[in-house]
Amino acid sequence: MNRGIAYYIIGRFLQSVLVLWIIVTLLFLLFRLAPGDPIANYIDVNFTREQELNLRARFGLDKPLHEQYVVYLVNLAKLDLGETFSYAGRSVLDILAEDLPNTIYLTMSSLLLAYSVGVLGGIAMAALRGSLIERVGTTFTLMTRAAPQFWVGMLLLTLFAFQWRLLPSSGIGPALVRYRWETEWDKLLSPVFWRHMILPTFTLAIYLHGLPLLLMRSNMLEVLDQDFIVMGRLTGYSESRLMIQHAARNALLPVLTALTLGIGYSIGGNVVIENVFSWPGLGRTLVEAVQESDYPLAQGAFFFIAFIIVFLNFIADILYSLLDPRVGASAQARLS
Amino acid sequence: MQQEALVKEGMRGKTAAQFKQGSPFSQLWETNREVFQRDKLALFGLIIFAFFALVAILAPQIAPNDPFTPLKNADGDWISNTLPYWLAEPGEDEAEGFTNTFVLGTTNIGRDIFSQLIYGARSALLVGFSAAIAVAIIGTVVGLLAGFYGGWVDVVLMRAADVAFGIPFIPFIIVISAFFDPSIWNVVLAMSVLLWRDSSRVIRSQVLVIKEQAFVSAAKVSGASGLRIIFLHIAPSILPLSFLYGTLAIGWAILTEASVSFLGFSDPETISWGFMLQDAFNSLALSRRAFYWIVPPGICIMLTVMAGFFIGRGYEEVLFPRLRRT
Numbered sequence: 001m002n003r004g005i006a007y008y009i010i011g012r013f014l015q016s017v018l019v020l021w022i023i024v025t026l027l028f029l030l031f032r033l034a035p036g037d038p039i040a041n042y043i044d045v046n047f048t049r050e051q052e053l054n055l056r057a058r059f060g061l062d063k064p065l066h067e068q069y070v071v072y073l074v075n076l077a078k079l080d081l082g083e084t085f086s087y088a089g090r091s092v093l094d095i096l097a098e099d100l101p102n103t104i105y106l107t108m109s110s111l112l113l114a115y116s117v118g119v120l121g122g123i124a125m126a127a128l129r130g131s132l133i134e135r136v137g138t139t140f141t142l143m144t145r146a147a148p149q150f151w152v153g154m155l156l157l158t159l160f161a162f163q164w165r166l167l168p169s170s171g172i173g174p175a176l177v178r179y180r181w182e183t184e185w186d187k188l189l190s191p192v193f194w195r196h197m198i199l200p201t202f203t204l205a206i207y208l209h210g211l212p213l214l215l216m217r218s219n220m221l222e223v224l225d226q227d228f229i230v231m232g233r234l235t236g237y238s239e240s241r242l243m244i245q246h247a248a249r250n251a252l253l254p255v256l257t258a259l260t261l262g263i264g265y266s267i268g269g270n271v272v273i274e275n276v277f278s279w280p281g282l283g284r285t286l287v288e289a290v291q292e293s294d295y296p297l298a299q300g301a302f303f304f305i306a307f308i309i310v311f312l313n314f315i316a317d318i319l320y321s322l323l324d325p326r327v328g329a330s331a332q333a334r335l336s
Numbered sequence: 337m338q339q340e341a342l343v344k345e346g347m348r349g350k351t352a353a354q355f356k357q358g359s360p361f362s363q364l365w366e367t368n369r370e371v372f373q374r375d376k377l378a379l380f381g382l383i384i385f386a387f388f389a390l391v392a393i394l395a396p397q398i399a400p401n402d403p404f405t406p407l408k409n410a411d412g413d414w415i416s417n418t419l420p421y422w423l424a425e426p427g428e429d430e431a432e433g434f435t436n437t438f439v440l441g442t443t444n445i446g447r448d449i450f451s452q453l454i455y456g457a458r459s460a461l462l463v464g465f466s467a468a469i470a471v472a473i474i475g476t477v478v479g480l481l482a483g484f485y486g487g488w489v490d491v492v493l494m495r496a497a498d499v500a501f502g503i504p505f506i507p508f509i510i511v512i513s514a515f516f517d518p519s520i521w522n523v524v525l526a527m528s529v530l531l532w533r534d535s536s537r538v539i540r541s542q543v544l545v546i547k548e549q550a551f552v553s554a555a556k557v558s559g560a561s562g563l564r565i566i567f568l569h570i571a572p573s574i575l576p577l578s579f580l581y582g583t584l585a586i587g588w589a590i591l592t593e594a595s596v597s598f599l600g601f602s603d604p605e606t607i608s609w610g611f612m613l614q615d616a617f618n619s620l621a622l623s624r625r626a627f628y629w630i631v632p633p634g635i636c637i638m639l640t641v642m643a644g645f646f647i648g649r650g651y652e653e654v655l656f657p658r659l660r661r662t
Contacts, residue, residue, distance in 0.1 A: 015495075015498065018495070019495075019498050019499050019502045020502065022499045023499060023502055023503060026499075030511065030515070142642065142645065143638065143642065145645070146587065146591075146637075146638045146639075146641035146642040146645060147634065147637070147638045147641075148591055148594045148595060148598075148610075148613075148634060148637050148638075149595070150594075150595060150598050150613070151594075151613060151630075151633075151634035151637065152634075154613065154616075154617060154622060154630055154634075155630065155631070155634070157622050158622045158625055158627065158630060161622075162622055162623045162625055163625055169622075265504075267504075268504030268505060268506060268507055269504075269505075269506060271506045271507060271510070271599070272506065272595045272598065272599060275598075275599055276598075276617075283507070286507055286510060286511075287510060287599055287600075290510050290511065290513065290514040290601075291600070293514070295514075298511060298514060301507070302504070302507050302508075302511055305504045305507050306502055306503060306504055306507075309502055309503075309504055310502040313501065313502065
């Protein structure tokens with residue numbers, strides 16, 4: 001690794017920290033300056049004035065705004081996200097730490113499925129270009145990108161859970177055993193958990209497979225036009241060997257970067273699907289927190305999701321600069 | 337779609353968009369003509385929009401019933417969860433004291449689903465087009481200023497775009513909904529605040545190319561002010577790009593509005609397709625396998641979103657010939 005790339009990574013890292021700081025500040029302003037009292041919902045009519053003041057003092061709401069901001073930043077840096085309003089005072093971090101793995105399992109399994117199907121499908125579509133199968137296939141893919149994800153989820157639910165009764169309709173396990181698994185490991189080894197994951201995973205994958213497929217297809221077509229492919233063909237390599245070993249390898253790079261970015265955006269975009277399938281993840285918690293006016297939890301969930309996205313954008317850029325040195329060099333020129 | 341824009345941006349950076357010669361409006365006209373003549377799918381998209389626009393305008397004339405009023409039978413009870421007339425047992429309706437003329441049946445509180453579907457076109461097009469206009473205008477202005485002035489203006493605006501890229505879109509709208517009264521305008525607001533990030537970057541890089549051209553230097557030498565050069569001389573050449581991002585935003589806005597309504601953050605006084613699906617979901621239409629209720633709103637969303645995609649793709653192929661399909 002040369003010095004140019006090292007500088008680029010450091011610059012890009014500082015930039016991510018800056019972006020995150022601005023997001024956090026905006027979040028603070030949004031939650032503190034918005035109309036309405038943040039704890040209005042939690043002040044009972046029977047509260048005495050003293051009790052109310054105590055409650056305010058406990059949440060630090062009696063201090064001036066700039067002091068609140070400093071406390072907020074310090075607490076964030078210590079990953080202290082405060083207490084929830086609605087979960088009997090459990091800490092926000094506690095709730096989110098419980099949700100995060102579920103969101104990650106769902107995101108990763110759907111991305112894995114979507115990108116395997118997408119990459120192979122893209123190769124197939126490029127190989128079959130001009131044929132009827134290709135036209136039908138790409139049209140279908142375009143349609144999946146226009147269909148609302150939650151609607152696809154509803155259709156799959158109706159068919160597989162209610163019409164044919166093959167798969168469970170919601171949650172991650174039979175009702176009331178949400179906390180039955182002692183450890184994450186137990187959960188991951190449980191077939192019940194995987195059965196519950198099938199429908200949401202497929203719903204997400206149906207939407208997500210479009211990007212890698214279309215990207216792979218157009219990259220393949222571009223690579224297939226190049227001289228070394230013609231050369232290979234003249235040398236007498238078989239068409240399938242040319243496709244897989246020569247063209248696909250070169251077409252894969254942009255798809256991999258898209259995948260890194262895709263993880264971040266899927267975690268943000270899973271919100272709707274988690275709600276369709278009552279999947280206990282970050283997105284579902286965010287929606288519930290907003291509905292219940294549980295501001296600390298809503299704020300924490302939003303911060304978590306934003307953090308993951310900024311972090312993965314950073315990783316994607318770094319990966320790209322390592323894999324394609326031209327990017328790092330030009331970006332470095334821009335930074336200096 | 338966000339990812340798509342991101343990835344494509346990288347590819348586009350290498351190729352400048354191709355523009356027509358002539359006055360700004362003849363340029364725009366020529367581009368439009370080429371898009372819809374070359375690309376039958378883009379034309380199809382335009383026809384879909386025209387169809388739904390007509391439905392939206394004529395909604396009160398076409399809809400057989402009011403979309404909000406629960407319909408009642410002879411005894412004054414709600415005609416709830418009625419099957420469409422083409423699925424229902426003949427004679428059942430008379431026994432219940434009403435005539436079943438419902439194309440898509442009724443909801444669980446006796447509202448006419450078909451009429452709701454027709455009125456839903458109104459909010460879809462309203463959200464789609466206002467978000468598109470807002471995104472196109474903001475993205476264009478930011479891109480123009482950043483590209484033309486460079487320096488700290490550029491740095492500030494492009495770092496702001498980085499921030500916008502770090503904010504998760506749907507969660508952001510949900511948080512916004514916590515503080516404002518539920519309304520379809522929340523979606524438009526959130527989209528205007530965030531989605532200029534894609535268009536502004538591309539337009540900025542295009543401005544960087546255009547500002548080196550002779551006609552800009554000529555305007556500078558003759559003493560034109562910066563703003564005059566930007567909006568009178570440079571802006572017309574990038575209008576087709578603004579159009580492209582506008583059309584892409586239409587579909588994105590309709591999809592987003594549907595998702596947000598589905599999550600229950602929409603105005604219950606406005607009928608939208610997303611609201612209909614939420615209503616169906618909460619009324620257990622899924623376990624009753626009421627496909628006549630679940631399928632049509634989704635198809636309508638899909639058609640309008642695809643119309644936006646088709647037109648956007650048509651634009652892309654004219655503006656960026658390198659992307660043309662082989």
